[in-house]
Amino acid sequence: MTLTPAVAVQDLKKTYGKVDAVKGVSFEVQPGEVFGFLGPNGAGKTTTISMLCTLVNPTGGSASVAGHDVVGARDEVRRNIGLVFQDPTLDGYLSAEQNLRFHAELYGVPRHIVGDRIRQVMEMVALWDRKDAKVMTFSGGMKRRLEIARGLLHSPRVLFLDEPTVGLDPQTRAAIWGYINKLRLSEDITIFMTTHYMEEAEYCDRIAIIDHGEIVVVDSPEALKASVGKDRVQIHTGDDERAITALRQRFGIEATVNEGAVTFAVAAGEEFVPRLFAELGQPIRSVSVSRPSLDDVFMSYTGSTIRDAEADDKNAWMRAMVRR
Amino acid sequence: MTTETISVVVPARSAGHDLRAVKVVLHREMLRFLSDRTRMLSMLFQPVLWLFIMGTGLGSLVQGSIPGVDYRTFMYPGMISMTVIMTGMFSAGSIVWDREFGFLREMLVAPVSRGAIVLGKCLGGAIVATGQGVVILAMAGLVGVPYSGTLMLTLLAEMFLAAFTITAFGVMLAARMKNMQTFFGLMQMAIMPMMFLSGAMFPLANLPSWLHVLTVVNPMTYAVDPMRQAVFSHLSVPPQVNAMLNPGVQWFGWQVPVILEIGVVAGLGAALLGVGIIQFRRAD
Numbered sequence: 001m002t003l004t005p006a007v008a009v010q011d012l013k014k015t016y017g018k019v020d021a022v023k024g025v026s027f028e029v030q031p032g033e034v035f036g037f038l039g040p041n042g043a044g045k046t047t048t049i050s051m052l053c054t055l056v057n058p059t060g061g062s063a064s065v066a067g068h069d070v071v072g073a074r075d076e077v078r079r080n081i082g083l084v085f086q087d088p089t090l091d092g093y094l095s096a097e098q099n100l101r102f103h104a105e106l107y108g109v110p111r112h113i114v115g116d117r118i119r120q121v122m123e124m125v126a127l128w129d130r131k132d133a134k135v136m137t138f139s140g141g142m143k144r145r146l147e148i149a150r151g152l153l154h155s156p157r158v159l160f161l162d163e164p165t166v167g168l169d170p171q172t173r174a175a176i177w178g179y180i181n182k183l184r185l186s187e188d189i190t191i192f193m194t195t196h197y198m199e200e201a202e203y204c205d206r207i208a209i210i211d212h213g214e215i216v217v218v219d220s221p222e223a224l225k226a227s228v229g230k231d232r233v234q235i236h237t238g239d240d241e242r243a244i245t246a247l248r249q250r251f252g253i254e255a256t257v258n259e260g261a262v263t264f265a266v267a268a269g270e271e272f273v274p275r276l277f278a279e280l281g282q283p284i285r286s287v288s289v290s291r292p293s294l295d296d297v298f299m300s301y302t303g304s305t306i307r308d309a310e311a312d313d314k315n316a317w318m319r320a321m322v323r324r
Numbered sequence: 325m326t327t328e329t330i331s332v333v334v335p336a337r338s339a340g341h342d343l344r345a346v347k348v349v350l351h352r353e354m355l356r357f358l359s360d361r362t363r364m365l366s367m368l369f370q371p372v373l374w375l376f377i378m379g380t381g382l383g384s385l386v387q388g389s390i391p392g393v394d395y396r397t398f399m400y401p402g403m404i405s406m407t408v409i410m411t412g413m414f415s416a417g418s419i420v421w422d423r424e425f426g427f428l429r430e431m432l433v434a435p436v437s438r439g440a441i442v443l444g445k446c447l448g449g450a451i452v453a454t455g456q457g458v459v460i461l462a463m464a465g466l467v468g469v470p471y472s473g474t475l476m477l478t479l480l481a482e483m484f485l486a487a488f489t490i491t492a493f494g495v496m497l498a499a500r501m502k503n504m505q506t507f508f509g510l511m512q513m514a515i516m517p518m519m520f521l522s523g524a525m526f527p528l529a530n531l532p533s534w535l536h537v538l539t540v541v542n543p544m545t546y547a548v549d550p551m552r553q554a555v556f557s558h559l560s561v562p563p564q565v566n567a568m569l570n571p572g573v574q575w576f577g578w579q580v581p582v583i584l585e586i587g588v589v590a591g592l593g594a595a596l597l598g599v600g601i602i603q604f605r606r607a608d
Contacts, residue, residue, distance in 0.1 A: 053433060078435035079334040089426035093356055105348035106434040108341040109332050117330045155332040186329050 004067040006031045006158050006190035007052060011061035014047050021047040023213040024061060029192060029206075031157075034184065036204035037194040038298070044213040045194035046086065049162050052192070053083055066157040079107070082151035082159040086166060088143050092136030096127055096146050099135055100153055107154040121149040125179055141172030148179060152187070159183075161193040165200065177203055198294040207294075209301055216301045221294060228292040228300050231269030234261040235276070236285040246280050258305050261288075265296065337435060345440040346447065349431070353415060353448025357455075367411045367456055371403040374525070375460075375467065390565050396467040397559070398569045401551035402524025404460050404479065405544065408453045408487045409519075413511050415449030416494025420507045438604040442495060446597055449491030450484055457483040470558050478554045485586065486547035489593030496596050499603035518544040523552070529571035540573060543592055546585040549573050553582055 007029040014022040022044040029035040037045045050056040052065055054074045062069065068076035090099050097118060104114045122128040125145035135143065144164065151159055161180075165173040177200070183189060193204070201207045201221060208218040217224065237243040243262050247253045255264035266272050269289040277284060290296075299305050335341055357363065375396055383395030390398075422428040431441050461479060464471055494511070501507045519525070521535075522544035531539065539545050549572060556570040573580045 055429070055433060075337055075435045078433055079336075081433075083433055085426065085429065087426050089430040091352070091356075091422075091427050092425070093359055094352065098352075098355065102348055102352055103430070103434075105344050106431065106436055108335045108344060108435075110335070113330055113332065117332055120330055153332070154334050155330075187331075 003031050005029060005064075006033065007035070007063070007065050007192060009048075009052070009061070009063040012048065012051060012058055012063050013060035014044075014051060014056065015059045020213055022051070025208075025210070025213075025215045026061075027208055027215060027218055029158075029190060031190050032184075032188070033205045034180070034191045034193070034203065036201045036207040037192070037210055038196065038198070038201045038207050038294070039194075039210035040196055043210045045196075045210060046162055048210075049160055049192070049194055053081060053160055054078060079154075080157045082154065082156035084144070084147045084151045084159070084161045084164055086163045088147065090135045090143060090146060090150075093134060095132050095134055096122070096138070097131040099146065100150055103150050103153050109154055117153060121152050122146075124152075124182065125149045126175075141168050141175070144168060144172070144176065145179070148176065152183070152189075155187065156189065158190045158192060161191065163194055163196070165195070165197065173200075198298070201294050209298060211302045217297075221297075224297040225292045225294065228265065228296050230265035230267050230292065230296075230300075232263065232265055232290045232292065232296045232299075233269050233272065233276075233287065234258075234263045234290075235287045236261050237282060238285070239282065242282055243280065243284075246282065250279055250281070251276075256304075258299070263299075265292075265300065334435065337437070342437055342440040345434070345436040346444040349441055349444025350448040350451065353418075353445065353452060356418065357415070357452045363414070364456070367407065367414065368459055370410065371407045371460060372463075374406065375399055375403045375463075378525075379467070390569060391562065393559070393561055393565055393569060394468045397469055397555070398527065398552075399525065400460075400464070400467050400469055401479075401555050402519075402522065402548055404457050404483060404551060405486055405522065405524055405548045406519060407460050408457045408483050409490045409515060409544070411453035411456045412449045412487045412490040413494045413515065415452055416445070416491050416498050417504065417507050417511065419445065419495060419498040420501045420504050423501075424503060432604075439601045442597065442601045442604055445495055446488055446491045446600075449494070450488035453487035453491065454480065454484045457487070468559075469555055472558050475554055475558045479551055482547070482550050482554070482586070485589050485593065486544075489543075489547070489589050489596065492593050492596035492600055496600040496603065499600055518542055521545065522548045524548050527569050527571065528573075529568050540575065543589070545573060546588040550582045550585050 005028040009028070010026050011024045012022060012026070013020070013024050025048060037048065039045055047056065051058045052063055052070060054070050054077050057071065064070065065077045066080035068080065070077050091102070094102070100118045100122070101114070104118065109117065119128060122131060125148055127142065127146055127149065130142070135146065138146065148164070165176050168176070180191060180203070184191070195201055204221065206218060206220050207224070209216045219227070235243065240257050240262050244255045247255045247262070247264060253264050253266060255262050257263070273287055273289060276287070295305055379396035379399045386395055419428065422431070458480070461476060469475075497510060498507055521539045521542040523539065524544075528536070528539050528545070552570055553572065556566060573585065
């Protein structure tokens with residue numbers, strides 16, 4: 001049996017003036033999957049999601065969501081998707097319930113079930129007891145929870161979450177992941193999310209790593225970590241340049257400075273450490289060895305850690321501002 | 325806690341669905357307005373100031389030349405228009421606010437026609453503005469305007485039409501606007517001359533010809549004049565005073581009938597609504 005993919009994307013492109021925000025990405029998301037788009041800020045995640053949600057017209061390529069083309073059948077796509085944006089899109093002057101009622105009317109949710117369904121989604125995110133409070137009195141986390149409830153109100157086939165936990169405290173983040181996991185069990189839904197938190201990508205069935213507008217690799221988190229096959233070693237030394245040169249000359253290892261430490265990948269890292277101390281020929285102040293994480297996956301596919309990629313991005317932006 | 329998950333099937337687009345969208349956008353507009361008392365009061369402040377302070381002051385100056393009529397009675401229809409126009413514009417401006425605060429996006433990704441959203445907004449603005457107008461309407465007795473049933477109903481209907489048209493105008497302006505300051509700046513710039521040239525504050529009879537031309541092309545003139553004619557038809561005014569204060573609008577010497585004036589306002593409202601909808605489709 002072949003299922004219609006929940007999301008099918010073919011060579012999708014978006015160009016703003018001379019900037020290629022998305023440079024031809026292709027992937028498929030199967031029904032029921034939790035699919036993550038992982039990449040630094042500015043990698044093209046939001047642009048891609050905006051195209052899939054019919055908010056931005058693609059420059060090239062094609063995409064379909066729930067079997068409907070995002071350009072040719074906008075309304076069908078819109079009926080089948082739920083959206084939670086990075087920035088809140090609630091009306092602060094209305095109560096939580098009024099915000100959901102507005103949504104239900106706009107999406108034409110059949111009248112006889114509106115009340116029950118609103119209650120159900122609000123209970124899911126534990127906000128039912130606050131239904132009459134104005135949204136402007138809510139904390140950031142409560143707003144995000146309410147948005148998730150609203151995104152689910154019309155039982156979408158695909159729920160898009162653009163950085164659903166950004167800017168939230170760890171407790172709220174955990175709660176939101178709790179809802180998402182509950183959701184997978186209780187509703188027949190596909191979840192497409194973007195994130196730049198490595199820890200969160202772990203929750204996904206599959207992730208696509210996106211960098212500079214291109215998909216670098218798509219696979220399950222486990223498979224990606226296995227593909228790296230090496231441990232990550234970070235050392236602090238008095239002279240990083242000399243250490244990097246020494247690593248290259250004596251061990252044939254290419255190291256870079258990441259997050260302020262000389263970083264490199266090596267098989268069986270723990271057994272390598274004694275040799276390192278014996279043969280590096282310079283003092284080492286500290287050393288850490290870690291199993292491959294998605295950080296390492298990201299690094300091995302893109303050549304930098306996600307935080308450094310973002311820092312580069314910020315620097316480039318600062319330089320651009322200064323030049324003006 | 326959870327029983328069976330309620331599954332929703334979003335219906336295909338239909339007239340009924342679009343109508344629900346119009347209603348809910350309108351409903352929100354009213355909720356927003358009712359919850360903002362300050363705005364309610366501030367919108368009334370200016371017209372009341374004009375009517376009772378400026379009207380009284382100017383009235384003492386011109387008393388001799390308009391025997392039998394209180395100058396404030398003359399200004400009254402103009403101040404109704406002013407209230408309605410400011411409130412309508414303000415409602416339209418909330419689109420810019422919605423864009424800044426993201427709520428517009430919630431509306432734009434919904435599977436409803438842009439037309440339904442824009443129409444809901446315009447109707448909402450018109451109803452809210454008419455509601456404000458009713459407060460001024462209630463003050464009729466204070467400025468010598470009789471509380472006649474037909475007069476009140478006529479004014480109410482004309483008020484609603486003017487409010488709808490001005491909201492549509494505001495929505496059209498707001499469609500592409502990215503911040504509130506720009507919108508309100510532009511709004512001030514548009515409203516002030518329209519007010520001055522509409523006959524809301526001084527009579528349009530015996531004006532120099534250049535000024536007369538401007539008053540004739542000013543759409544607001546056609547909103548104010550029918551209201552004034554309605555008010556004056558319920559007063560007993562000497563003919564020469566009537567000719568001075570309530571001259572009507574003339575196109576090349578032809579007296580424009582009230583019904584045509586109303587037609588001008590309605591036609592303009594429909595056209596502006598159309599332009600607004602097109603702009604929202606494009607902004608997609």
